[in-house]
Amino acid sequence: MQLVGKINKKIYKCITTDIVTDEVVITDERIEHIKERHPNDYERYYGYLKEIVEYPQYIVETSKPYTALILKEFADGGEQFKTVLRLVVSHDNPNFKNSIITFMKINDREWKRLLKNKKILYRNE
Numbered sequence: 184m185q186l187v188g189k190i191n192k193k194i195y196k197c198i199t200t201d202i203v204t205d206e207v208v209i210t211d212e213r214i215e216h217i218k219e220r221h222p223n224d225y226e227r228y229y230g231y232l233k234e235i236v237e238y239p240q241y242i243v244e245t246s247k248p249y250t251a252l253i254l255k256e257f258a259d260g261g262e263q264f265k266t267v268l269r270l271v272v273s274h275d276n277p278n279f280k281n282s283i284i285t286f287m288k289i290n291d292r293e294w295k296r297l298l299k300n301k302k303i304l305y306r307n308e
Contacts, residue, residue: 184210187283188233190268197242197304198251201272202281207236209283221287228264228288231257235266236283242305243297250284251304254297263294 189205196202209232217225234255241254245267253266267284289297 184208184280185214188237190236190281194239194305195242195251195270198270199249199272203271203273203275203277204280206280207268207283208280213283213285217286220285224287228262228286231255231262231264232266232283232286235264235286236268238307239305240307241298241303243301243303252297252301254294256294263289263291265289265293265297 185208187207187209190202190207192202192205214225235253238255239251239253240256243252243254245252247269249270249272251268251270253268254263255266256263264286266286269282269284271279271281
């Protein structure tokens with residue numbers, strides 16, 4: 184398990200106000216999942232993960248409870264990312280931390296589709 188960073192609970196309250204911790208981790212199992220399903224994304228873009236969770240551009244609604252779909256675009260490279268973050272709430276195991284479920288680079292078409300078809304819960308102006 185690796186510490187990724189810390190979230191601002193004020194930003195993520197659009198998902199739930201019952202956030203137990205600000206720490207975000209990624210487990211070895213999730214790293215393997217990302218490496219298998221999105222080859223080279225983890226190795227090439229892991230350095231972006233801290234900024235994605237700490238300074239999201241958009242958080243959009245998901246069908247899963249206590250889960251944020253984070254969208255972030257980096258202007259310098261024109262690269263866009265989709266990250267799924269499960270937030271820990273008071274009825275979860277007290278040893279759990281907010282955890283990255285998956286992370287991937289997406290293309291402009293997917294970026295636009297998500298913003299068009301999903302409910303935007305947070306937007307960084």
